[in-house]
Amino acid sequence: MTLHEAMTARVERGEFPGIVTLVARGDDVRVDAIGTTAFGGDVPMRRDTVFRMASMTKPVLAVAAMILVEDGLIDLEEPVHRLLPELAGQRVLARIDGPLDETVPAVRPVTIDDLLTFRMGFGMLNSPALDPPFPIVAASDALPLALSEPDPRTPLDPDEWIRRFATLPLMCQPGERWLYNTGTLVLGVLLARAAGRPLGDVLRERLFDPLGMTGTGFWLPAERAAQLPAHYMTVSETGELTDLTATTPPEVWSHPPVFPSGSAGLVSTADDFHAFARMLLRRGVHGGTRLLSEQSVELMTTNRLTPEQIATAGLQEGYGWGFGMAVTVAPDPPTAAPGRYGWFGGYGTHWFNDPHEGLIGIALTQVSDFMWSGATEEFRELAYG
Incomplete structure (x- = not known):
């Protein structure tokens, strides 16, 4: 089964209304937009659909931190x-x-x-x-x-x-x-x-503008905010997949937040996040310009936890933690070597880089169940194919 067939089947089963996937190796970039932005809706998922990235904000913030370390503004210790x-x-x-x-x-x-x-x-x-x-x-x-x-x-x-x-x-x-x-x-x-700047300005000036991430930030123009997909999650009280969009409706994203969350506050697109992921895979280089040193990328993407800390962390089996992202510490199918890194977002987003295979995988939905339904594992396995 191909990745397109597998994700289409999940959409047709009603697991999520739509999904955008991006798989890249070198200059071969394949993007697939399937389904719609809401159950019962008629707005199709598109390559440039904006998603709430939730905890996929964390690796972005970690890169910004390392840029300020290299500038001498802060020190890790x-x-x-x-x-x-x-x-x-x-x-x-x-x-x-x-x-x-x-x-x-x-x-x-x-x-x-x-x-x-x-x-x-x-x-x-x-x-x-x-x-x-x-x-x-x-x-x-x-x-x-x-x-x-x-x-x-x-x-x-x-x-x-x-x-x-x-x-x-x-x-x-x-x-x-x-x-x-x-x-x-x-x-x-x-x-x-x-x-000495608001966090959104720091990320824009030091990371988003250099990477060309024009659709990424803590807020959106009103017309773009209105296009955010609906957010769904199975709630424990009913056991049913429920529309939770009203908790933070799209209009909330149409102006800068009072508190820009470095843990979960960004919105982004598949191509924008690909630019970020590709820079890390190329060990800090984007378009011939170095944004981050190889040493910083190595620090970020190497497990920093002890075996005892991993055992009590509650991370997925075989994973440790670097700076702002998980890192595999044991052979993990479908790749034989440890060292794959990336993270999830609680709204139903997922990203990984495999430096051994030169592979980037990004899957974007707004259904939280995507993370624990087996869909992320299937996405990752088929992305390698």
Whole structure:
């Protein structure tokens, strides 16, 4: 079965209304747009359809961080409190499920490296359940910081957001454990302060414009925002695939957000994200211009976690973590060698680079179930074909 046939069959079964896939090796770039942007709708998926990228924002932010490292504006090993003085002296919970007033001192400051590897000591918990009702989870929800799902958005601007976050203790010691999501929220605030510019401007000037990513950003012109596909997910209460678009309707994307989320805030297109992925696959070079050093790309795309941290991270089996993205650490079909890297987005987006095969794969839907239905594995396997 071809990739087109497999994805068409899933659309016809009603798993998602439509999908855009891009598979590239060298100059051979194949894009396929199947179905429509909404169930029952008549707007076809197109090559230039814009998607909410959700957590595929994270690797983009990591590249921006490495550009600022190479500029000398930040250092991976420096404490974050140089630029985020609000976080100086943060204490650590004595136990992760304990009361907020039972704390111990941090053994060392949180560094920028900790933010990029999600080892800052704070993030989404996946045991015994996703974000269990521990006091620290309830306290962060009450602030409201929007530390887990991107929607509904936090109403706080970056300065107020970091001030409130600083009132919380860390969940565990810096460097100890991989905890998802919060690190890149904090990193987004830090990069804006380091550059002296709003985060959206930093990404535009240092990354999107050089790569020609004209359809990527934290917001869209009103007419483009209105074209965003509907967002669906199976909700646990009913077990049915449900339209969740109203949680953050398209018009919300028609103006700059109060808090530009470095974890999940970008919209993009297949070709734009291909430009980003190809730059990494070419080890930092785009169109003959070097945007990032080979050493930075190597740091980003090499596993940084210990075996013990991988075991407790809740990542897919055989995966570790680099800077802002997952990296395979064991042979993983359909490729025999470790080292494939990339990430997912919770709205139903997926990207991988395989440096051994010179292969890029991008699949874009707006159905969250795409991530756990077996569709991503099928996409990846057939992309190699």
